[in-house]
Amino acid sequence: MDIDIGNALDAVAAPGVSREYLDRLDRRVADAHERIERGMADDEFGYAALNLPERVDTAAIRDAVAPLADSEAVLTVGIGGSALGAATLTDALDTDGEAYYLDNVDPAQVSQLLDDLDLESTALNVVSRSGTTAETLANFLVVREAYADAGVDWTERTLVTTGDSGNLRDLADEHDLPVLPVPDGVPGRFSALSTVGLAPAAILGIDIESVVTGASAERESLSGSLYETPAYAYGAITYALAARGANVNVVMPYHETLETYAEWYAQLSAESLGKDGLGQTPVRALGATDQHSQLQLYRAGPNDKLVTFVHARDGPDVAIPSAELEGLDYLEGASLGELRDAEFEATEASLADVGLPNVRIEIERVDAASVGGLLYGMEAATVLAGELYGVETFTQPAVEWGKEVARDLLRGADALDETTSLRVTRE
Amino acid sequence: MDIDIGNALDAVAAPGVSREYLDRLDRRVADAHERIERGMADDEFGYAALNLPERVDTAAIRDAVAPLADSEAVLTVGIGGSALGAATLTDALDTDGEAYYLDNVDPAQVSQLLDDLDLESTALNVVSRSGTTAETLANFLVVREAYADAGVDWTERTLVTTGDSGNLRDLADEHDLPVLPVPDGVPGRFSALSTVGLAPAAILGIDIESVVTGASAERESLSGSLYETPAYAYGAITYALAARGANVNVVMPYHETLETYAEWYAQLSAESLGKDGLGQTPVRALGATDQHSQLQLYRAGPNDKLVTFVHARDGPDVAIPSAELEGLDYLEGASLGELRDAEFEATEASLADVGLPNVRIEIERVDAASVGGLLYGMEAATVLAGELYGVETFTQPAVEWGKEVARDLLRGADALDETTSLRVTRE
Incomplete structure (x- = not known):
């Protein structure tokens, strides 16, 4: 540029x-x-992302997605950095199929999308470094059930991109799914040029080697x-x-x-x-x-x-x-x-x-x-x-507080006292 | 609300x-x-928009779109307020067909969209109050040619929403197209609840009477x-x-x-x-x-x-x-x-x-x-x-300057001297 x-x-x-x-x-x-x-030379957390062009193994990505190469569409289930890099590539560049992203928790959207998709020809790409992201796991469970309801073996159509441990890694091991690693030291928002961003692009025929x-x-x-x-x-x-x-x-x-x-x-x-x-x-x-x-x-x-x-x-x-x-x-x-x-x-x-x-x-x-x-x-x-x-570029501490509160609310905790109400309603 | x-x-x-x-x-x-x-009572420019729920003639909209009721998709060609109100309705609510919007001038997008659409079953909805909006007219000319190239009579599939005079009104008269008026005194960004926003929604089966x-x-x-x-x-x-x-x-x-x-x-x-x-x-x-x-x-x-x-x-x-x-x-x-x-x-x-x-x-x-x-x-x-x-809510004077400059550039005017250059390029 x-x-x-x-x-x-x-x-x-x-x-x-x-x-x-x-x-x-x-x-x-x-x-x-x-x-x-220096950070790059030492592969320090975050700085390591700037080494991705030299480190990312596009051949391994090609291998992992090979079983899904006949897909007419890819449904990526992931949120934030697990979706945006891939979506940037598949939206910007010509693809030989459709890319869909479930990067929200919205029942109306999920129902509509699952109604519209031909799951038989749709690859399912599940992405979460921790393997415990609530939105991603919840959507994945719903989508997996939809594959089953449609009589499609989801294990034949699924690729998982995740860390070394966690629910998603366990699931991949249990069902012998193709799995790609999220690289160490790379925060989600810096992962576009890794397995996370490149795998869905590869399934859809994008020249990921040229991207790199x-x-x-x-x-x-x-x-x-x-x-x-x-x-x-x-x-x-x-x-x-x-x-x-x-x-x-x-x-x-x-x-x-x-x-x-x-x-x-x-x-x-x-x-x-x-x-x-x-x-x-x-x-x-x-x-x-x-x-x-x-x-x-x-x-x-x-x-x-x-x-x-x-x-x-x-x-x-x-x-x-x-x-x-x-x-x-x-x-x-x-x-x-x-x-x-x-x-x-x-x-x-x-x-x-x-x-x-x-x-x-x-x-x-x-x-x-x-x-x-x-x-x-x-x-x-x-x-x-x-x-x-002079900030800590690679952390996102302010996101955690709300996540814990949401978990507590779902577990039945009382309403929160941080907020105040002044309601104006129609007569 | x-x-x-x-x-x-x-x-x-x-x-x-x-x-x-x-x-x-x-x-x-x-x-x-x-x-x-007072502005509403006197139908003053702008304030008149707040009278739309009482003034909009949904029956006339239903009549005008009746010839297009069998459409499986609606392609709206319009920009800014001529597209956003309709898009808000067709994106928010369930429709019985697909809504597409050409609200930009982007050759890649136009080509892709015209490749994908089955024009035979697509209604064309052209919207411009003045009938002279450059982006809208340019896109319309391209789309009209695509209908002709596909062997589809565009005059059978087109609805025009425009003011009392201008290119679009002339075209509608010449080809005897159904035409809906843009209401007087309603700036584009306040036109969602008028013909402009409601017509494409009506074609796609939205209950526009309930919207009103x-x-x-x-x-x-x-x-x-x-x-x-x-x-x-x-x-x-x-x-x-x-x-x-x-x-x-x-x-x-x-x-x-x-x-x-x-x-x-x-x-x-x-x-x-x-x-x-x-x-x-x-x-x-x-x-x-x-x-x-x-x-x-x-x-x-x-x-x-x-x-x-x-x-x-x-x-x-x-x-x-x-x-x-x-x-x-x-x-x-x-x-x-x-x-x-x-x-x-x-x-x-x-x-x-x-x-x-x-x-x-x-x-x-x-x-x-x-x-x-x-x-x-x-x-x-x-x-x-x-x-x-204390501002003039209903005008948009700062948009005009750039429009004139763009016209002059297309007519061959020299580069502009408002800008300064300090370029940094890759070695």
């Missing part, structure tokens, strides 16, 4: 970053890079200067802008199939950096659609935002048929891609025009290698930002 | 609102309500006090919290089929209130999924957020099959709905526990009447908030 941070400089934007500050920050980037390289090659190239680019490393330039500019009041980071791809990428990045950023009162709020947007929804706010609302555009330089196109419609002369001879790109450039300029900081991330095209590079680059950017913020 | 704003009071939250302030604010709510009632009945009941509840009007309670509390630093409003339904509702609200809020440096940034989230993605940030990041939960008290459920899994005793005998509700209550408490303001919007169930009421309630809440902010 390439990046252009010109519209985040104080010559254009407020909040904006001065060149002098960036030069000083670059010294901290050099130190942080040393820390990151693209990530490797990005890994090669890591250096001690933000001026030479696109990923670090992004990590550094988000950090610097957050410190200057850009509490919101709008991630706005101009490609429909990258919508899930924005979801993935939102998890990566929020869980890694949302700590100690810090962390930008990621907002998932989509160009050109959200020009007709959110642009009014971005241009005329509070200057508390960075907008991150994601754009591919090349890709398929469709000509707009000639129609000589009144007032639409500018569409004559144009294509949908040209219209989209003109809207993208105009939106970028329209934010610069009012001084709202924005950044352009560019990839060559929405293909396996470029998307692999993009995912790796954003992971490196987030790790760098964590070093600059 | 009902609302509980207890967790937004300063007894629980910081930022939070005191009861004394709410009492004072309630006097301004009474004045604002008078203004709104639900909206009517909500309309009846409007009164001069926030303590008696759920919609005004929401508008008032968002306003008060924004003034106290809650720049972000996370809209988090706990029902998968309400995900599009969060998109719809995001447009309604951003375009109506994102003005004069004001306006909360709407963030679309989804429970329980985003507990595994965003909750870390909400609980441990900056206290610059309101979280708005949306929850239905009743609905379908699915039992979790017994499995006696280690450490998962609490799932024994439980259902997916109970697990979801426990997670919802735990998340609500976990935010209250750290003083992050949150609000609970409740509907009876995700059905036509409740969703109609919810949409109307949020529109009224937004109009009330606009009165309190």
